[in-house]
Amino acid sequence: MNITGNTIFVPGATSGIGLALALRLKSRGNTVIIGGRRTSLLAELAEAHGFETVRIDTADAASIAEATADVVGRFPDLNVLVAMAGIMRPEDWTTPGFLADAEETVVTNLLGPIRLIDAFVPHLRERPGATIVTVSSGLAHTPLRFTPTYNATKAAIHQLSESIRMQLAPIGIQVTELVPPAVRTALMPGHESADHAMPLDAYVDEVMTLLEADPEAREVLVEQVKLLRYAEVRGDYDQIVGVLNAAEERVR
Structure with a gap:
């Protein structure tokens, strides 16, 4: 993905990594359209930063269809989709009550990106420099005990990215996976100031540097995530799982 000269849609860009990346x-020099559920917040961000905006709920198939038609109609040069929206909920599978959060996580984190990609591929295949950016996690490779369904959906996004890349490359669509x-x-909760978590600006600055250095990158791996991404490859998986979960215990 070239980092200049694009028209980019980023659903899930009203806060966090999505907003920082959109900025x-x-x-x-890109035209950036941000999407989210709260029209009042979208209006504030448009006024503050000059974004174009689209209301979208990525957990709702009808909303995705409506937003896609809106984006493509107003921005026919759109050539990049960043499937950023996601949720992360703690779950305790030893007690009743976790299922609702688990189901919502699957719908938002996995079905949402699948539906977005399905909606935008017909348009993107006609655009030069077309790119789909997926967002997985280091937890796709080294799990956090508190968030089993989140881990599973991000592992699925990783494999989805690997798989559709092979299908979409011949029709001119690049697939790039961010792995925060x-x-x-x-x-x-607690991550805003967690010692083991990477500062937001530092993360997004490193992502931009990596994208600029290698526009054809399949995975965008900042240095800090490599501890999780390659734990099994290095042979220290059990140790890193322990270190990761001990750090999260301290936050909780």
């Missing part, structure tokens, strides 16, 4: 991309470590955002 960096806009500063590099723990980052200081509100995705999980």
Whole structure:
């Protein structure tokens, strides 16, 4: 993915990594459309930063269809989709009551990106420089005990990215996977100031540097996430699982 000269849609960009990435991309001369559920917040961000906006609920198939028609109609040069929206909920599978959170996580984190990609591929295949950016996690490779369904959906996104890349490359669509470590955002309570989490600005700055250095990158791996991404390859998986979960215990 080239980091300049694009028209980019980022659903899930009203806060956290999505918003920080949208701001960096806009500063590099891209037209950036952000999506979210709250129209009042979208209006505030549009006024503050000059974003184009679209209301979208990525957990709702009808909303995705409506937003896709809106984006493609207003921005026919759109060539990049960043499937950023996601949720992270703690679950305790030893007690009743976890199923609702688990189901919502699957719908938002896995079905949401699948539906987005399905909706935008017919348009993207006609655009030069077309790119789909998926967002997995270091937890796709080294699990956190508190968030089993989140871990599973991010592992699925990793394999989805690997698989559809082979299908979409021949029709001119690049697939790039962002693999964040723990980052200081509100995705999980306590992470905004967690010592082991990467500062948000530092994370997004490193992502932009990596994308600029290698526009053809399959995975965007900041240094901090490599501890999780390659634990099994290195042979220290059990040790890293222990270190990761001990750090999260301290946050909780």
